Amino acid sequence: MSAQKISRRVRILRTAERMFAQHGFESVGMREIAAQAEVSVALLTYHFETKDNLYREIFRDRSEVLDRRLSLLESVVFDRPDTIAQIVAAFIDPQMELRATPEGLAFAQLLAREATDPSSNARGIIAEFYDPLAFEFIAALQRARPDLSADTVRWNYLFGVSALSMLSVDDRALRLGVNPELTVDETGTILKEFLVAGLTA
Missing domain, CATH: 1.10.357.10 (Tetracycline Repressor, domain 2)
Incomplete structure (x- = not known):
């Protein structure tokens, strides 16, 4: 995996982590996370597919x-x-x-x-x-x-x-x-x- 992809993935995880911490799992959507992480929704779903997967990956990370x-x-x-x-x-x-x-x-x-x-x-x-x-x-x-x-x-x-x-x-x-x-x-x-x-x- 390239350094750029790693950087984007980490940015997504840390952004989602912060948003979930502030607002809770149910109150945060994938579009909001993508916007805050400055990536496309398509890229977000490419890496994690669903919000559940993204959330679980934060804890795994x-x-x-x-x-x-x-x-x-x-x-x-x-x-x-x-x-x-x-x-x-x-x-x-x-x-x-x-x-x-x-x-x-x-x-x-x-x-x-x-x-x-x-x-x-x-x-x-x-x-x-x-x-x-x-x-x-x-x-x-x-x-x-x-x-x-x-x-x-x-x-x-x-x-x-x-x-x-x-x-x-x-x-x-x-x-x-x-x-x-x-x-x-x-x-x-x-x-x-x-x-x-x-x-x-």
Whole structure:
């Protein structure tokens, strides 16, 4: 594939990603995406055929974050006092690194929207791309906390997902008085401390 085609494809993906993050899947059409990406509708459909395919390709294109999380999880050393902290860092850090760029932040917002949208079950994005990793993290937490019931561990994982998703709802945080000058690293540290405290209580 030529550099020009790669560039156009990436431009389409990042444009669609931003638009879906801002307006939701149902509210964005292929013609609007083509116009914003400055490509023809014919080119857009040539690359992706349908809006569903384009939407799914955004998540596939961002799968390096999932790979990074899994790689960090596989490097966790168990039977240490900081095992839970290692697991939490493997879960949080790659997503926070993604949020450090405007494009990455748009994807984080899209992911939060998809994870909380009741209609998302029909699309199956979370089930396909995120549930397999969820089971890996749940298994790691169960190994680290064998004293907890399986349901407690599962709910703790889901509470962690919810807390991470809330970071993408920036306006509410500001309305509640969160310091807007906090860096991504500072926010990530607060979140990790919160999750570690809950998982080690």
